[in-house]
Amino acid sequence: MNFASDNAGGVHPRVMAALAAANEGQVPSYGTDRITRAAQDRVREVFEAPDASVHFVMSGTAANALSLSLLAPGWGKIYCHSDAHIQTSETGSPEFFTGGAKLLLVPGDDGRITPAALSRALAANGRDSVHAGANMALSLTNATEWGTVYDPAEVATLSAIAREMGLSVHMDGARFANALAALQVSPADLTWRAGVDILSLGATKNGCMGVEAVVIFDPEKAEEFEFRRKRGGQLASKHRYLSAQILAWLEGGLWLDLAGRANATAAELAVGLAAFPGVSIDQKVQTNAVFATLPRALHDKARAAGAQYHLWPHDQAEDGDEPVSIRLVAGWDADPADVRAFLSALA
Amino acid sequence: MNFASDNAGGVHPRVMAALAAANEGQVPSYGTDRITRAAQDRVREVFEAPDASVHFVMSGTAANALSLSLLAPGWGKIYCHSDAHIQTSETGSPEFFTGGAKLLLVPGDDGRITPAALSRALAANGRDSVHAGANMALSLTNATEWGTVYDPAEVATLSAIAREMGLSVHMDGARFANALAALQVSPADLTWRAGVDILSLGATKNGCMGVEAVVIFDPEKAEEFEFRRKRGGQLASKHRYLSAQILAWLEGGLWLDLAGRANATAAELAVGLAAFPGVSIDQKVQTNAVFATLPRALHDKARAAGAQYHLWPHDQAEDGDEPVSIRLVAGWDADPADVRAFLSALA
Amino acid sequence: MNFASDNAGGVHPRVMAALAAANEGQVPSYGTDRITRAAQDRVREVFEAPDASVHFVMSGTAANALSLSLLAPGWGKIYCHSDAHIQTSETGSPEFFTGGAKLLLVPGDDGRITPAALSRALAANGRDSVHAGANMALSLTNATEWGTVYDPAEVATLSAIAREMGLSVHMDGARFANALAALQVSPADLTWRAGVDILSLGATKNGCMGVEAVVIFDPEKAEEFEFRRKRGGQLASKHRYLSAQILAWLEGGLWLDLAGRANATAAELAVGLAAFPGVSIDQKVQTNAVFATLPRALHDKARAAGAQYHLWPHDQAEDGDEPVSIRLVAGWDADPADVRAFLSALA
Amino acid sequence: MNFASDNAGGVHPRVMAALAAANEGQVPSYGTDRITRAAQDRVREVFEAPDASVHFVMSGTAANALSLSLLAPGWGKIYCHSDAHIQTSETGSPEFFTGGAKLLLVPGDDGRITPAALSRALAANGRDSVHAGANMALSLTNATEWGTVYDPAEVATLSAIAREMGLSVHMDGARFANALAALQVSPADLTWRAGVDILSLGATKNGCMGVEAVVIFDPEKAEEFEFRRKRGGQLASKHRYLSAQILAWLEGGLWLDLAGRANATAAELAVGLAAFPGVSIDQKVQTNAVFATLPRALHDKARAAGAQYHLWPHDQAEDGDEPVSIRLVAGWDADPADVRAFLSALA
Incomplete structure (x- = not known):
């Protein structure tokens, strides 16, 4: 993940x-x-x-x-x-x-x-x-x-x-x-x-x-x-x-196949994330990055499940109560199982 | 001037x-x-x-x-x-x-x-x-x-x-x-x-x-x-x-005398300018520069009288109808007669 | 070669x-x-x-x-x-x-x-x-x-x-x-x-x-x-x-094995070259480079056989009558057969 | 001097x-x-x-x-x-x-x-x-x-x-x-x-x-x-x-007058110096610099008289017995009296 x-x-x-x-x-x-x-x-x-x-x-x-x-x-x-x-x-x-x-x-x-x-x-x-x-x-x-x-x-x-x-x-x-x-x-x-x-x-x-x-x-x-x-x-x-x-x-x-695959994974992540209450998708997802804001509880669940991604901007606290803004980037080799695991972890 | x-x-x-x-x-x-x-x-x-x-x-x-x-x-x-x-x-x-x-x-x-x-x-x-x-x-x-x-x-x-x-x-x-x-x-x-x-x-x-x-x-x-x-x-x-x-x-x-003299000249310019209808002094005049906005007619008079100063910002038109924003800088050697001449020219 | x-x-x-x-x-x-x-x-x-x-x-x-x-x-x-x-x-x-x-x-x-x-x-x-x-x-x-x-x-x-x-x-x-x-x-x-x-x-x-x-x-x-x-x-x-x-x-x-192999190849090249009349080895051969001067005829034979190496210094003529100074560098993967072929070509 | x-x-x-x-x-x-x-x-x-x-x-x-x-x-x-x-x-x-x-x-x-x-x-x-x-x-x-x-x-x-x-x-x-x-x-x-x-x-x-x-x-x-x-x-x-x-x-x-004056002073210094036994003028004196080698005793006299010039090259000892190589540069404003005083000091 x-x-x-x-x-x-x-x-x-x-x-x-x-x-x-x-x-x-x-x-x-x-x-x-x-x-x-x-x-x-x-x-x-x-x-x-x-x-x-x-x-x-x-x-x-x-x-x-x-x-x-x-x-x-x-x-x-x-x-x-x-x-x-x-x-x-x-x-x-x-x-x-x-x-x-x-x-x-x-x-x-x-x-x-x-x-x-x-x-x-x-x-x-x-x-x-x-x-x-x-x-x-x-x-x-x-x-x-x-x-x-x-x-x-x-x-x-x-x-x-x-x-x-x-x-x-x-x-x-x-x-x-x-x-x-x-x-x-x-x-x-x-x-x-x-x-x-x-x-x-x-x-x-x-x-x-x-x-x-x-x-x-x-x-x-x-x-x-x-x-x-x-x-x-x-x-x-x-x-x-x-x-x-x-x-x-x-x-x-x-090159285009791999890029398309990464883009598709990002789209899947965005759709999945958006389904959770309190989540906002902060940028149009046009390529392979997703910028989203999550309730703190979801972020904590994701981290607990071992998901890796960056807080974006970087100067947010890992701990706290406020919502968290994050960036997810999908590589060409993102494992579909990882996407499912990530979304399940939030559920 | x-x-x-x-x-x-x-x-x-x-x-x-x-x-x-x-x-x-x-x-x-x-x-x-x-x-x-x-x-x-x-x-x-x-x-x-x-x-x-x-x-x-x-x-x-x-x-x-x-x-x-x-x-x-x-x-x-x-x-x-x-x-x-x-x-x-x-x-x-x-x-x-x-x-x-x-x-x-x-x-x-x-x-x-x-x-x-x-x-x-x-x-x-x-x-x-x-x-x-x-x-x-x-x-x-x-x-x-x-x-x-x-x-x-x-x-x-x-x-x-x-x-x-x-x-x-x-x-x-x-x-x-x-x-x-x-x-x-x-x-x-x-x-x-x-x-x-x-x-x-x-x-x-x-x-x-x-x-x-x-x-x-x-x-x-x-x-x-x-x-x-x-x-x-x-x-x-x-x-x-x-x-x-x-x-x-x-x-x-x-050095302090000369600077003080320049500052005083700027103050004098600002006071003089502010007395004209339609003129605004756009920055506090604390040292030797005056930033002001003038009705176009005043600017034209000043130019006609030979006054030299910069439009500030630079990308304003020399000709036109709108008000003009300018910068006046007073040197240590500004001639009091020039200040008077400048202000008279606007009158 | x-x-x-x-x-x-x-x-x-x-x-x-x-x-x-x-x-x-x-x-x-x-x-x-x-x-x-x-x-x-x-x-x-x-x-x-x-x-x-x-x-x-x-x-x-x-x-x-x-x-x-x-x-x-x-x-x-x-x-x-x-x-x-x-x-x-x-x-x-x-x-x-x-x-x-x-x-x-x-x-x-x-x-x-x-x-x-x-x-x-x-x-x-x-x-x-x-x-x-x-x-x-x-x-x-x-x-x-x-x-x-x-x-x-x-x-x-x-x-x-x-x-x-x-x-x-x-x-x-x-x-x-x-x-x-x-x-x-x-x-x-x-x-x-x-x-x-x-x-x-x-x-x-x-x-x-x-x-x-x-x-x-x-x-x-x-x-x-x-x-x-x-x-x-x-x-x-x-x-x-x-x-x-x-x-x-x-x-x-x-790393040391490969370097030793390259050094040994260079030594072999030098010994082989030195056996030809008119050839001088111009530098002690301590590692994997050989600097030598060859009669033009030998150089022409080598080139005809397809041997690749640099004239050293570069500003010598490829054609002519005078002796030619060259640099040979042995890589870790020099083929012993290439060394033999090169020396045979000169004979 | x-x-x-x-x-x-x-x-x-x-x-x-x-x-x-x-x-x-x-x-x-x-x-x-x-x-x-x-x-x-x-x-x-x-x-x-x-x-x-x-x-x-x-x-x-x-x-x-x-x-x-x-x-x-x-x-x-x-x-x-x-x-x-x-x-x-x-x-x-x-x-x-x-x-x-x-x-x-x-x-x-x-x-x-x-x-x-x-x-x-x-x-x-x-x-x-x-x-x-x-x-x-x-x-x-x-x-x-x-x-x-x-x-x-x-x-x-x-x-x-x-x-x-x-x-x-x-x-x-x-x-x-x-x-x-x-x-x-x-x-x-x-x-x-x-x-x-x-x-x-x-x-x-x-x-x-x-x-x-x-x-x-x-x-x-x-x-x-x-x-x-x-x-x-x-x-x-x-x-x-x-x-x-x-x-x-x-x-x-x-500019040419001043340069000519400096050149002439250098020529005068060179001629004067060359008259001393043991002095060699080491470069043709074509402009305003004189490079000369002096017996140590002459150098010591010059220094004692207050003459200022550089040892050239710099890495010679100020003290010692061997001859000294020096550079004299004549400025446009070299005082003829200084030249005379310098040469007299060596006598």
């Missing part, structure tokens, strides 16, 4: 098998091998983006920070949601990799930036100026930190506002597959066709072992990325083992 | 005279000269801080950024007001000099942080964590960007909250003399006795040519500062010319 | 098996799992260093750069060999992670720094000074970039010279196991007992998939490392898969 | 007078004033470079580091002489401002890089590569740290070699006026006509109080410089006082 994080999950058997298959003989290192080329081609194909430049890195933090460093110099301003992972959960990694860029926070319900809020933030921060820095990038998380999504039209609207002010657009797609699965749209529609310049494509949470792709739709920045990746400590020497994961994960739409 | 900025003002004759007097013969460079030692001693005396470490730099931006870099590493969190100069007007200099620290914004009326708002911000951002970074510093601007002040008791209260959470306290004193003159308290009472660890002491705006002091009340950080200053390009070779300014500026309380 | 790099090799079956075994169920992420604790304990045990702080990262570049960032601030000076990997092959990663530290190069035969050369370099660069920076660290590569080693007494002598001048000591152990296997000494004797403060312990080249350990013998720096690792993009979310590799690799001395 | 440094000297009376004259009324800040525009125009005129972008900063370290940051990113390689000030005396400032670029050292007699040495260094470091970084810039100091000069043809030859390899060219002109005065060539001939892209033009040592110009011959980089200058803490608020110095210093060729 571990609903703490999709990072708690394992690696899908087909990805494990691909790693084993890749472990044959000696091949060129640092990304010059055949498996890597195949994986890059496969990403381009899936995104219908034959000119895109595709790079694999070893963590989501690095994927985001390196991507942003292509878009914003140290005097740049990056707009993102107040709850964006790059702001709250990466310990200044974007600032480090960009050389000091400033994240300007846009508030919004459901973890989402609205066009109005983005316009307000841009207006408030004004033109580029030597005193205030230069507007450089918008970063959207999709699916968001609150499990909600932007659809292609919404992304396109926000991108257009950003572009109008001279900003490029980054998408933090740590859970991009979950968004795709929820929206039933194509990868191209949710990214470059909607104005996204660079995508951090998360694979680790969704069935891989440790690999993320950076997809640069404007290939002009590709060479700079290579230098930045190496000096950022993100150029894997035995590169084939990153690439093999990606290949297997995309093969036959596995 | 230049009320655009106190940076528009000149250098006080006694400071100019001190520069001329310092221009005698050959003396050791890089701050090892007698004038520098005398100026450092004088600052320590004025602050009743015999152990403080005193350093001179060439810009307020550098004074703030170098000071903060002693208090927060790249993974540190610095709390400051949403309108703090370090956030809005230094183009990422704190991020650059700290190696990526994150500024967390605390909202508040009048440019001031309240104890409640600080506590809320600290609670919301939570404990140090490898994912979210480490709480490191509180930065207070005094006088604030809106011309208001914190008195010693207020500084002490905020410092105590900060210290409780493990934060050090920086004061951006670009207009510290104006705050002192307004509050009629001692430099020590408004800084180290109230819990301030490092002060950026602004002199340039207030009658000097180009020098700011960094006063480090805990001298343990002094050596690191020296390295940081040099590699930051802020170690003046002909150091005596920085130090001579500071000596003359402190001599006989000149 | 791939002797280009030990990064070309695969993953040892026992390491693959450990990854498969670790792929069971849901476990806490970000290094708080049981496998990680077991792997850290195992490293401490192997190094007889119960207080050491042990951290896993995803690349050798990151292991080095993060380690150095604990020892040297941006104004620090790091002494290393002119051919050190941190100088020649990491694209400024140490400079990036330290915030600008300067690498001072010490020349020396065989990729090794001698005590006399180190003393000369330290004397030439002099004391700490605000103009020249602060002496901070010595970085030794062991085994070196030229396949040679420092024995414990040599490390201790260099460390003592460094410490005398206030420097800490880092060891780049990308091929540390090869050095141990060659020297037949204990890990403790070659590191902390010889004055090493931090070790980058390479596992990837030597039978793992992608993991390096940073072993900090003075645990005071451990917390800072955690922050630096996260913001450096090196905190693996599904941490168990890094740790499982290390556990299997150390188990039963596998 | 202070020959320690040209930083020990004062400010020329005409520069002081210009500062006094600039101290009139209120003018726009941050470089938007008339005096600044005039000074920029004057620099362009003197350099016959109507399109050049001209910026004033407050220290030579900042001028160099900001200039280099326009030419080399964090993964860039900058070639400079082993004794270049940017390597030996700026505490990592170039690394800090560039975000980690690496300085590659080219040895050479007399503080000068020869074409052959530059070619060798470029060949040894090879092509751009993701492992080794990108070749980005050559930095030449003129006059050099050893008081010697490159003439226009020599600069052009080195620039051509650099450009062939894709490098831009920076000139550290902390003593550029001394080089011009020695060579009797035009500023344009010694810079952009000889392939220099950016010049750090030193004024402080040569009669100013504290100002350096950065002259960017390719104006495309001008906007980026403005952002970098501000966040680097080098945008002076009361800018007119920087600009007024430059204007007066260039007016009527004052």
